[in-house]
Amino acid sequence: MKKLLALLLCLALVLSFAACSPVTNDDVRGSVTQKPSVNNSDATDSTPDEDAPEFSIGVNTGNKWENSYLGLGCELGEEFTFYDDDEIEELNRNTMASLGETLGDDYLESIKDLDFFYDMYVTTEDASSTINVMIENHSALELVGFDAKETIEQSLPSLKTSYEGMGYTNVQVSATTLTLAGKTFQAAKLTADFDDVTATAYSAMGRVGNHLYSIAIFSFDPVKLEELINSFYVVD
Numbered sequence: 664m665k666k667l668l669a670l671l672l673c674l675a676l677v678l679s680f681a682a683c684s685p686v687t688n689d690d691v692r693g694s695v696t697q698k699p700s701v702n703n704s705d706a707t708d709s710t711p712d713e714d715a716p717e718f719s720i721g722v723n724t725g726n727k728w729e730n731s732y733l734g735l736g737c738e739l740g741e742e743f744t745f746y747d748d749d750e751i752e753e754l755n756r757n758t759m760a761s762l763g764e765t766l767g768d769d770y771l772e773s774i775k776d777l778d779f780f781y782d783m784y785v786t787t788e789d790a791s792s793t794i795n796v797m798i799e800n801h802s803a804l805e806l807v808g809f810d811a812k813e814t815i816e817q818s819l820p821s822l823k824t825s826y827e828g829m830g831y832t833n834v835q836v837s838a839t840t841l842t843l844a845g846k847t848f849q850a851a852k853l854t855a856d857f858d859d860v861t862a863t864a865y866s867a868m869g870r871v872g873n874h875l876y877s878i879a880i881f882s883f884d885p886v887k888l889e890e891l892i893n894s895f896y897v898v899d
Contacts, residue, residue, distance in 0.1 A: 746784040792882035799875040811849035831855035844895040
């Protein structure tokens with residue numbers, strides 16, 4: 664399980680940076696090349712979360728995303744483009760295709776069985792600032808002993824290596840916390856230089872029921888970074 668979580672944490676940021684590099688406008692669709700695996704060797708017991716709300720995916724409309732299951736929403740101005748529900752579905756279908764999997768015709772049913780999927784993707788026209796939300800599906804057994812802070816700390820070396828391999832310099836990574844919509848999340852923070860411009864990214868990790876989710880926030884602009892962080896709100 665820890666291998667899966669560490670990979671997802673890196674993946675959330677890798678896709679943000681790959682989409683946002685100032686020297687490329689490559690689409691993030693299909694950019695995943697390796698399917699994560701789950702290691703259950705440290706799982707010893709299982710207790711379902713009976714207080715968790717009923718699972719649902721997010722709704723993307725206009726310049727707003729809301730997911731009642733996660734209890735979060737995000738709204739931004741016209742300079743940001745939210746993938747709509749059809750584009751999110753296409754993103755997930757192409758991502759699964761790159762992993763050798765095919766989603767059924769009933770997308771809403773198929774997505775419930777995926778190991779992970781995109782729930783939201785936001786970008787500026789020049790791809791210099793983005794947010795994406797990814798959700799992991801687990802059994803209660805897989806989440807026994809899960810510790811977000813420990814998982815994030817274990818992911819930092821591979822995260823640093825990933826960005827150095829993409830041509831970023833002065834890559835700095837650390838475990839921290841990030842407050843979104845009044846809730847404090849364990850998070851990874853990354854700063855890195857590209858063509859003498861410094862980018863900053865956060866990947867925050869949360870849990871609802873038997874699902875883990877990561878919120879990756881990226882920007883080359885410190886002002887926009889704060890705008891992205893402050894764009895989240897509570898959804899009942």
